[in-house]
Amino acid sequence: MPKRRDVLDAGRLAAAVPGVVPPSYGGRLIKLWDALLLFIDEGLLTNSDADKAWLKLIFRGREMMSDTELRAEIAARTSSSNVAEMQRRA
Numbered sequence: 001m002p003k004r005r006d007v008l009d010a011g012r013l014a015a016a017v018p019g020v021v022p023p024s025y026g027g028r029l030i031k032l033w034d035a036l037l038l039f040i041d042e043g044l045l046t047n048s049d050a051d052k053a054w055l056k057l058i059f060r061g062r063e064m065m066s067d068t069e070l071r072a073e074i075a076a077r078t079s080s081s082n083v084a085e086m087q088r089r090a
Contacts, residue, residue, distance in 0.1 A: 029072030032059050035070055044074050 030038065036055055039045040045055065058073050059065055 022051070027066040027071075029064040030067045030070070031064055032056065035067070039066075039070070039074065044071075044078075 032055060036045060036052065038049075039055075040047055045051040054077070058070065
């Protein structure tokens with residue numbers, strides 16, 4: 001009798017071992033300007049030239065990126081900004 005094949009996809013792997021699967025394997029693909037508008041609406045970015053330049057840098061010329069990868073980049077940026085602010089205050 002043939003054995004049942006268990007197909008391992010990125011979503012199941014991410015659920016089984018959080019933090020191991022790179023964020024680029026999950027989420028939906030989103031274009032640069034759509035991402036900017038989405039994250040402005042969510043309060044994660046502003047419409048400033050600095051945020052636009054940063055987002056363009058993150059995209060590195062790609063047409064689309066995973067929204068989960070972008071959220072990870074925003075979280076890293078936010079946490080490093082918080083650390084820098086705490087160091088300035090100390």
